[in-house]
Amino acid sequence: MTVGDVTERELIARIQQRLAPAPDWVLVGIGDDAAVVRPERNRVDVVTVDAVIDGVHFDRALVPPEAIGHRALAVNLSDLAAMGAAPRAALLSMALPARLPLTDFEQIVAGFAALAARHRIHVVGGNLTHTPGPLTIDVTAIGSVKRRQALTRRGARPGDEVYVSGRIGAAAAGLARLRASASAPGATDGLATAYLFPEPRVRLGLLLARNRAATACMDLSDGLADGARQLSDASGVGMTIDAAALPVDEETRETLAARGGDSIAAAISGGDDYELMFTARPRTPRLKTVVRHARERLTRIGVCTEARDVVLARADGALEPMPPGYAHFQ
Amino acid sequence: MTVGDVTERELIARIQQRLAPAPDWVLVGIGDDAAVVRPERNRVDVVTVDAVIDGVHFDRALVPPEAIGHRALAVNLSDLAAMGAAPRAALLSMALPARLPLTDFEQIVAGFAALAARHRIHVVGGNLTHTPGPLTIDVTAIGSVKRRQALTRRGARPGDEVYVSGRIGAAAAGLARLRASASAPGATDGLATAYLFPEPRVRLGLLLARNRAATACMDLSDGLADGARQLSDASGVGMTIDAAALPVDEETRETLAARGGDSIAAAISGGDDYELMFTARPRTPRLKTVVRHARERLTRIGVCTEARDVVLARADGALEPMPPGYAHFQ
Numbered sequence: 001m002t003v004g005d006v007t008e009r010e011l012i013a014r015i016q017q018r019l020a021p022a023p024d025w026v027l028v029g030i031g032d033d034a035a036v037v038r039p040e041r042n043r044v045d046v047v048t049v050d051a052v053i054d055g056v057h058f059d060r061a062l063v064p065p066e067a068i069g070h071r072a073l074a075v076n077l078s079d080l081a082a083m084g085a086a087p088r089a090a091l092l093s094m095a096l097p098a099r100l101p102l103t104d105f106e107q108i109v110a111g112f113a114a115l116a117a118r119h120r121i122h123v124v125g126g127n128l129t130h131t132p133g134p135l136t137i138d139v140t141a142i143g144s145v146k147r148r149q150a151l152t153r154r155g156a157r158p159g160d161e162v163y164v165s166g167r168i169g170a171a172a173a174g175l176a177r178l179r180a181s182a183s184a185p186g187a188t189d190g191l192a193t194a195y196l197f198p199e200p201r202v203r204l205g206l207l208l209a210r211n212r213a214a215t216a217c218m219d220l221s222d223g224l225a226d227g228a229r230q231l232s233d234a235s236g237v238g239m240t241i242d243a244a245a246l247p248v249d250e251e252t253r254e255t256l257a258a259r260g261g262d263s264i265a266a267a268i269s270g271g272d273d274y275e276l277m278f279t280a281r282p283r284t285p286r287l288k289t290v291v292r293h294a295r296e297r298l299t300r301i302g303v304c305t306e307a308r309d310v311v312l313a314r315a316d317g318a319l320e321p322m323p324p325g326y327a328h329f330q
Numbered sequence: 331m332t333v334g335d336v337t338e339r340e341l342i343a344r345i346q347q348r349l350a351p352a353p354d355w356v357l358v359g360i361g362d363d364a365a366v367v368r369p370e371r372n373r374v375d376v377v378t379v380d381a382v383i384d385g386v387h388f389d390r391a392l393v394p395p396e397a398i399g400h401r402a403l404a405v406n407l408s409d410l411a412a413m414g415a416a417p418r419a420a421l422l423s424m425a426l427p428a429r430l431p432l433t434d435f436e437q438i439v440a441g442f443a444a445l446a447a448r449h450r451i452h453v454v455g456g457n458l459t460h461t462p463g464p465l466t467i468d469v470t471a472i473g474s475v476k477r478r479q480a481l482t483r484r485g486a487r488p489g490d491e492v493y494v495s496g497r498i499g500a501a502a503a504g505l506a507r508l509r510a511s512a513s514a515p516g517a518t519d520g521l522a523t524a525y526l527f528p529e530p531r532v533r534l535g536l537l538l539a540r541n542r543a544a545t546a547c548m549d550l551s552d553g554l555a556d557g558a559r560q561l562s563d564a565s566g567v568g569m570t571i572d573a574a575a576l577p578v579d580e581e582t583r584e585t586l587a588a589r590g591g592d593s594i595a596a597a598i599s600g601g602d603d604y605e606l607m608f609t610a611r612p613r614t615p616r617l618k619t620v621v622r623h624a625r626e627r628l629t630r631i632g633v634c635t636e637a638r639d640v641v642l643a644r645a646d647g648a649l650e651p652m653p654p655g656y657a658h659f660q
Contacts, residue, residue: 031483032484033413035378037374044368046364047421048365051459091378095383125377125378126379127379132383132386132463134461138379138468140421142375150366154362
């Protein structure tokens, strides 16, 4: 049975079955021309949209349906995290090939709903349509933040230190492993999991915002190299990243090195890490509170500079221009 | 030159060139991980998403690029109108085939931007990606309304009168003409224009909301037959629609009749009209104010009934079950 065999109404019902009950601030939910949502008092709205497409952002041959649903929401939660926003509402717009198995549809929705429940983001509406093209999932996420606590890419100043959460290159290494392995990988492969089920750093974003610990922040959906350049450009600073300090673990290094070339360059040019990169004033006490409460490793990886170049400092002291980032677009 | 020949940044720059400057309530606009928007005081947020896909919702062979951009926003503005909401912010997510000519991209954006400017809806963010599939445009629209003025599909009661704006079936007739004509139609063809550049009834939605004139409201994106059933279902009433009262003009009738079959059934089963259907208490003085200020014709076409059937009453007195609506989905 495929999604082409059932009505739109039936598919919507299957989505609704998996969703948590709507909270009281959802005044009108799924089923009307639009949703009506009461804004949070003394907060501003944070809104973002991101799409994942079969053959562009994932490969259905490698990524199980549950992970597709997870990814479609995770990329958006990661954007909210980068702004320091608390997730509230989501709109789920799916373009479905008629031959998509109904069980795959169910699993996509299940993966989406599980992550939504974990971060208390409520699906208030969406859209379903068929497509003659590939599976395409467009998610709009809406969060809220106190106006003065919103994190942007713009506030870094020369002398600010650069931090990154978690580990870098794990998703790229995981994808390389998935591609190499003929059979489907077990859930026990940590690298594959890093690629398949990226964990958006929502809690860390909130900690940074509430403690006003970061001068600028962004997520690393297109890799650290790209992020370093984007944040530097937006803030009008340069950046020197210390290659030896990068949290690229042994397993990632070996997996990426096995493909030939420089494993550090591969790690920072690989996409899909969804870690947060942020800048902070040197020795700021605000960061201590964040470090104490954060669940993920935070690593100081560099410093912002007056000179506008974005530079990778190798362990031997050599300075290189930052390699290009991961280009989803091209 | 195609969109595949230029960078994502270049395409974003071309979009930004066509947009009006952001108002002061857009605290962070295009270019960060997400947009930050100050909610309107004493209003609730109204949010909706809708996608248009080449080969499903339009045919690039018949619809010029400017009309594609117009449509992508119009379908969402129509949803806001149906809720009585004032448009505020939009997110524009486009999945582009690499071979889409750059001039087509520019014209799509121009069509979108022109309608956005007319309704003062501001593009605060979005997403661009390539797709191996058809051109897909996903638009999220955000509006605002006073909580007690929000229109829904749920408030109709037995005895309420049913109204519709504008004319019915014109879009279906326009599409039939476009399909029939070998050459591209001139802008002078009113029916073709009704299909290509549907006018969302934003002002009418606001009038209905502010005057509290409607007990229920929805838009007719999937045709009047579908709308009558949806609104009846949501409100828990039935409906009798008077076929002779339907605003199907002569030109529409002739064009649809030329295809064979019943032109009234074709008019109410055709999609893409984007008129508003609403219900009102009989003889309510609130509606007079709306009629006086509305720019489009408002026609009383039926009545809500206690019995749950949705019925079409023919001129000769015969009662028929409402024919099926237009199914974008299947």
